[in-house]
Each structure stands twice: as structure tokens, then as C-alpha cells.
Amino acid sequence: xxEITYREALREALAEEMRRDExxxxxxxxxxxxGGSFKVTLGLVxxxxxxxxxxTPLAESVIVGAAVGAAMVGMRPVPEIMFADFMVLVMDxxxxxxxxxxYMSDGELKVPMVxxxxxxxxxxxxxxxxxxxxxxxxxxxxxxxxxxxTPYDAKGLMKAAIRDNNxxxxxxxxxxxATKGMIPEEEYVIELGKADIKRxxxxxxxxxxxxxxxxxxxxxxxxxxxxxxxxxIDPRTLKPLDTATLVKSVAKTKRALxxxxxxxxxxxxxxxxxxxxxxxFDYLDAPITRIGAPDTPVPFSPPLEKYFIPSEQxxxxxxxxxxx
Amino acid sequence: MNLTKDELREMYRLLLLTRKNDERVNEIYARKGxxxxxxxxxxxxxxxxxxxxxxxxxxxxxPSLRARGMFLVKGIPTKVMMAGAYGKRTGPARSISTSHxxxxxxxxxxxxxxxxxxxxxxxxxxxxxxxxMGKDSVSLISFGDGASSQGDFFESLNLxxxxxxxxxxxxxxxxxxxxxxxxxxxAVENVADKAAGLGVSAVIVDGNDVLAVFEATQEAVARARRxxxxxxVECKTNRWHGHSENDRDNYRNPAExxxxxxxxxxxxxxxxxxxxxVLTPELAAKIMQSxxxxxxxxxxFAEESPFPAPEEALRDxxxx
Ligand SMILES: Cc1ncc(C[n+]2csc(CCOP(=O)(O)OP(=O)(O)O)c2C)c(N)n1
Ligand SMILES: [Mg+2]
Numbered sequence: 001x002x003e004i005t006y007r008e009a010l011r012e013a014l015a016e017e018m019r020r021d022e023x024x025x026x027x028x029x030x031x032x033x034x035g036g037s038f039k040v041t042l043g044l045v046x047x048x049x050x051x052x053x054x055x056t057p058l059a060e061s062v063i064v065g066a067a068v069g070a071a072m073v074g075m076r077p078v079p080e081i082m083f084a085d086f087m088v089l090v091m092d093x094x095x096x097x098x099x100x101x102x103y104m105s106d107g108e109l110k111v112p113m114v115x116x117x118x119x120x121x122x123x124x125x126x127x128x129x130x131x132x133x134x135x136x137x138x139x140x141x142x143x144x145x146x147x148x149x150t151p152y153d154a155k156g157l158m159k160a161a162i163r164d165n166n167x168x169x170x171x172x173x174x175x176x177x178a179t180k181g182m183i184p185e186e187e188y189v190i191e192l193g194k195a196d197i198k199r200x201x202x203x204x205x206x207x208x209x210x211x212x213x214x215x216x217x218x219x220x221x222x223x224x225x226x227x228x229x230x231x232x233i234d235p236r237t238l239k240p241l242d243t244a245t246l247v248k249s250v251a252k253t254k255r256a257l258x259x260x261x262x263x264x265x266x267x268x269x270x271x272x273x274x275x276x277x278x279x280x281f282d283y284l285d286a287p288i289t290r291i292g293a294p295d296t297p298v299p300f301s302p303p304l305e306k307y308f309i310p311s312e313q314x315x316x317x318x319x320x321x322x323x324x
Numbered sequence: 325m326n327l328t329k330d331e332l333r334e335m336y337r338l339l340l341l342t343r344k345n346d347e348r349v350n351e352i353y354a355r356k357g358x359x360x361x362x363x364x365x366x367x368x369x370x371x372x373x374x375x376x377x378x379x380x381x382x383x384x385x386x387p388s389l390r391a392r393g394m395f396l397v398k399g400i401p402t403k404v405m406m407a408g409a410y411g412k413r414t415g416p417a418r419s420i421s422t423s424h425x426x427x428x429x430x431x432x433x434x435x436x437x438x439x440x441x442x443x444x445x446x447x448x449x450x451x452x453x454x455x456x457m458g459k460d461s462v463s464l465i466s467f468g469d470g471a472s473s474q475g476d477f478f479e480s481l482n483l484x485x486x487x488x489x490x491x492x493x494x495x496x497x498x499x500x501x502x503x504x505x506x507x508x509x510x511a512v513e514n515v516a517d518k519a520a521g522l523g524v525s526a527v528i529v530d531g532n533d534v535l536a537v538f539e540a541t542q543e544a545v546a547r548a549r550r551x552x553x554x555x556x557v558e559c560k561t562n563r564w565h566g567h568s569e570n571d572r573d574n575y576r577n578p579a580e581x582x583x584x585x586x587x588x589x590x591x592x593x594x595x596x597x598x599x600x601x602v603l604t605p606e607l608a609a610k611i612m613q614s615x616x617x618x619x620x621x622x623x624x625f626a627e628e629s630p631f632p633a634p635e636e637a638l639r640d641x642x643x644x
Binding site: 030304306 | 424637
């Protein structure tokens with residue numbers, strides 16, 4: 001095992017996959033020598049050259065549209081858009097091109113592409129650079145959504161995403177890039193669609209992902225001292241969603257709290273709650289509860305941003321409320 | 325050009341204010357950090373000041389990330405802008421959003437977006453609205469060379485050209501979009517070259533010459549008011565600092581940056597005014613002193629101002 005940051009884990013996965021398969025290439029704004037806005041791709045151009053780590057003009061739509069085209073003729077592009085907020089600029093290519101090609105060709109066409117983007121608040125960059133966008137993407141059949149919370153997951157899921165024959169949106173969280181974790185020295189891949197139990201417990205199930213996992217774990221640790229046993233589950237991929245693992249946990253704890261940083265209304269939590277309401281109905285001792293950001297754009301000023309992002313305190317309170 | 329001596333001096337003061345404000349913000353950021361990440365406009369001040377000077381209050385602007393001077397010329401108080409950098413309640417919009425893209429409709433400043441290029445379309449739409457409401461106001465947007473790669477740039481110029489919209493596209497071509505040089509951004513030499521294919525008249529000016537920018541813009545404004553449609557004013561300039569103040573800027577040769585600094589738009593204008601006798605060394609010193617005092621007061625104001633209350637995050641999502 002070795003200790004590594006989330007950022008380095010992503011970089012390792014990208015490098016390993018590019019070494020393994022020469023069809024894999026990356027393109028995005030300032031990703032080559034500059035290493036990307038968050039330095040995830042730093043140094044890769046030295047090994048792979050500017051043809052496989054392509055700096056593009058400042059034009060998101062063509063970055064992703066061109067990735068779709070390259071994928072259709074047999075390449076395996078890994079395009080990057082700097083901030084997930086810019087997803088809106090490429091939605092046509094995701095929704096109407098990437099996501100529909102396989103279906104509309106009766107399975108003949110494949111669009112193996114991994115669209116990377118950094119999302120989330122905490123950097124004080126305001127309404128146009130801090131949004132969490134997975135909720136927008138939930139309603140698109142034909143794509144997969146990967147949203148890792150740890151270096152281990154980031155690496156293993158990135159490798160799986162690159163090998164997948166479908167368009168995958170890979171959402172990295174800015175506040176996680178510098179976080180550290182252990183990963184094996186040897187190669188590993190994490191299958192998409194498998195949730196991970198980050199902490200076992202028996203009183204309540206907290207379903208969280210991305211930057212909410214460290215907070216949920218902290219909350220669980222604090223409550224453990226009071227004798228409250230919290231199970232923390234990270235779905236890791238929202239599409240596909242590992243319903244079975246979630247239901248199994250809720251069947252055990254009889255209580256579910258879903259936590260995400262994106263706005264509450266229409267978020268991924270609503271989907272998870274609906275599934276649990278049906279599949280775990282008979283086990284529930286309390287209403288399924290969700291915690292998310294308020295339904296506002298992400299504010300800039302530090303106290304406002306702090307208020308916006310779901311905190312450990314809110315998670316702790318949510319758990320207490322569930323336990324009555 | 326018909327600027328009085330007082331107007332020329334005022335232009336100089338605004339140029340100096342933009343420069344000194346930027347220096348101070350960068351210095352504070354380096355020393356103790358600031359909630360708002362500064363994106364220095366040093367080296368490029370002449371464009372913002374030149375293109376906004378003498379616009380009417382009912383002319384609308386959308387300043388770029390690099391156009392701090394546009395806010396100052398349009399009348400945003402230095403202290404409000406400074407409070408914005410501090411994220412204080414006295415900043416623009418109570419610091420709900422960053423001051424980079426602040427708006428103030430009473431002064432003809434439209435809120436911009438952090439998505440590079442998107443505001444070009446919004447400015448085009450403002451021109452459409454102004455025209456259809458029968459006003460003779462214009463809309464003016466500034467943006468970088470990088471922004472001119474976006475679809476919205478092409479779509480906006482095309483629309484503005486066919487509908488003869490009163491919009492002025494001011495491109496601040498500083499040779500870089502973060503680390504990407506213009507020769508890797510586009511295959512033509514000038515952003516203005518793109519305008520030709522879209523039927524938009526374009527001019528290229530020395531962006532470090534505040535009067536050249538002013539004159540070119542004023543001409544474009546006059547054309548727009550006469551109903552003759554849009555103009556692209558491409559201003560060639562240099563970005564002295566990294567993309568932002570946390571960019572190590574290690575992708576550029578220090579000698580290249582040193583050479584840029586030899587063409588200093590503030591010094592250049594100062595020399596011009598001294599040579600013409602519009603400024604004297606004494607007057608220049610006095611202006612400098614007043615500018616520095618204004619900035620000192622702005623910093624004090626920002627530091628002493630309160631933060632907004634957390635619950636204020638929930639306000640104003642919808643209009644009344
Ligand atoms: C749609 C979009 N893509 C990328 C970015 C990230 N970004 C911010 S500024 C910038 C470079 C802008 O270059 P240019 O337009 O030349 O303006 P300059 O910074 O040189 O003034 C980039 C890529 C962004 N804010 N919005
Ligand atoms: Mg530029």
C-alpha cells in the first residue's frame with residue numbers, strides 16, 4: 001500500500017490507461033504543460049506528448065463534440081472541462097450525441113468517452129465556478145455518472161470508466177484533490193455500479209458521496225462516542241446506482257439519511273429516496289430524509305458559502321432527528 | 325479627439341487608480357490572502373479606461389475579468405470594489421457574488437458571467453433590446469482573445485451584423501488564455517480577422533495607448549448610435565501577471581514579461597500629458613497622492629466592514 005492524494009490517484013489512473021491503450025488520449029484547456037487548473041494532468045505531457053495530452057482552444061462545445069466524434073471512430077477520448085459549471089455548454093453533445101448514439105444505432109455505435117470536470121464549493125469562486133451538477137445529469141439515459149470520494153475510489157473508478165464502452169461523466173470534487181488515502185501498489189480496477197460501505201453501523205444509514213463522505217464519516221465518529229452507530233455508504237457511481245447495497249443497509253438500520261452538496265430539489269437524493277421508499281418500504285422506521293444545499297446559486301462571501309455547504313453539524317442533526 | 329485638459333487629467337487619474345488598486349489588491353492577497361482570487365489587469369488598464377471613458381450612463385457595459393477599470397470609470401466606488409474583494413457586506417450585491425462580474429444597472433453595468441464568452445451573447449441581446457425600445461444607447465462588452473474561440477462569439481457577431489445591433493465588441497488581446505498562446509488558440513493572426521467573415525467591421529488598435537482605444541471606441545459608438553451596426557475593436561496588449569495571483573506563471577519566459585513591462589500604458593500616457601503640458605510633475609504627484617489616499621481609505625473601509633450574515637445566502641433567488 002502507499003499513501004497518495006486524490007489528485008495523484010487520478011493522474012496515475014490516466015497514465016496507466018494511456019500506457020495500456022494507445023487509443024486513450026486527453027484534451028482540454030491548459031491541460032498539457034500547465035497541468036490543468038487543478039494540476040491533475042501535470043507532467044503527463046512529458047510522457048505522452050502533446051498529441052495525446054492536447055491543449056485545446058477555449059471552446060468547450062467543440063472539446064466534447066469532437067471527443068464524441070473521435071470516440072465514434074474508435075478512439076477513447078478523455079476530455080476535460082475545467083469546471084463542472086461549464087457542463088451547460090456541452091449538454092447538447094452529452095445529451096443528444098454521446099448519450100443517444102448507441103441506442104439510435106441499435107447498439108452498433110459506441111461512444112467510449114470519459115468527460116472529466118471539477119465541481120463543488122469551498123474555494124470562494126462564486127456562482128459560476130462552484131456548482132455541483134450531478135443532479136442535472138441524472139435525467140439523461142445513456143450516460144454513466146462517476147463521483148468518487150477517496151483516492152482509492154478515484155483511481156479504480158477512473159480506470160473502469162476509461163475501459164467502459166459508454167460515455168461517462170466523471171465528477172471530481174475540488175476540495176478533495178489534496179486529500180490523502182491509501183491505495184495498493186499493484187493495479188486494480190473498481191467496477192462501475194458498486195457502492196462501498198465506508199463505515200459499518202447499525203442505527204442509521206447515511207448515503208453520501210463526493211465531498212460529503214469525509215463529513216459524514218466525521219459525523220459518524222462524533223456520534224459513535226454517544227453510542228449511536230452510523231453506517232456510511234458511498235454509491236460512488238450514481239448511474240448505474242447500486243440499489244441492492246443501499247436497500248440492504250436500510251433493511252438493517254431501518255433509517256436512511258441522504259446527503260449531497262448539490263441543491264436539494266431534484267437532486268440525486270430525490271431519486272435515491274424514491275427507490276428506497278419502494279424497495280425498503282417494509283423496513284423503514286422513520287421517513288427517508290435528505291440533506292442538500294439550499295436551492296440557491298453558490299454564494300461567494302465566506303460566511304455565505306460556509307452556510308450553503310452542508311456541514312457535519314447538519315448531518316449530525318439530521319441523524320439525531322431520524323433517531324427521534 | 326475633443327477632450328479637454330481636465331478630461332485628459334481625469335482619464336489619467338482613472339488609469340492610475342486602476343493600476344494602483346490592482347497593485348494593492350495583489351499585495352494584500354500575497355501577504356494575507358483574500359476571499360476573492362485576484363486576476364490582475366496590470367498592463368491592460370488602458371483598454372478598460374479608454375473604451376469606457378465618456379460612455380453615457382445609459383450605455384450598457386459588461387466588463388471582462390480583466391477590465392477592472394471599466395467599473396471605476398462607470399462610477400463604482402473604489403471602496404465598494406475593494407469590499408467585494410474582501411467578501412464584505414458592503415461589496416457589490418452584498419458579496420453574494422464575486423466582484424469580478426458585478427453589475428449595477430443604475431450605472432449601466434450589466435452583470436457578467438464567469439463562463440468565458442457567454443456574456444458576448446448577453447451584450448448582443450442588450451443591444452437588441454435597446455434598439456427595439458427605440459433608444460440610442462449602445463451596449464459594449466469586453467472579452468479576451470481566448471473568448472473569441474467560443475461559439476457565442478461567432479453567433480453573436482453574426483446576429484449583430486445581420487440585425488445591425490448597436491454593440492461594440494472590445495477584444496483585449498493579451499496573447500494568452502491562461503497558458504495558451506494565441507497562436508495555439510486560433511489560426512488567424514488577429515481576432516479582428518474573424519470579424520470579416522461575419523460581416524462585422526473591425527479595427528485593430530494599440531491597446532496600450534489609451535487615446536487610441538478611446539478614439540476607436542468612440543467611433544464605434546458613433547456608428548452604433550447612427551444605426552450602422554456593430555464594430556469589433558481589437559486591442560493588442562500584454563498580461564503582466566499570471567492568469568490569476570495563484571498562477572505561478574512558469575510557462576512564460578521572464579524576459580518576455582520584462583519586455584512587456586517596458587511598454588507601460590500608464591507611464592506612456594503620463595509622458596504624453598507631460599510633453600503636452602497637460603500634466604506637470606507637481607500635478608502628477610498630486611494625482612498620485614489622491615489615488616493612493618483613495619485606495620488606503622478603500623482598504624480601511626473594506627477591513628472594517630462586516631461580513632454578510634449567513635442567512636443572507638437565501639435571499640433574492642427570485643424577483644419580487
Ligand atoms: C466557459 C469557460 N471556460 C473556461 C474558463 C476558465 N478560464 C477562465 S479565464 C480563461 C482564459 C481566458 O482567456 P482570455 O479570453 O484570453 O482572457 P484573459 O484571461 O487573457 O484576459 C479560462 C480558460 C471559464 N471561466 N469559462
Ligand atoms: Mg487573453
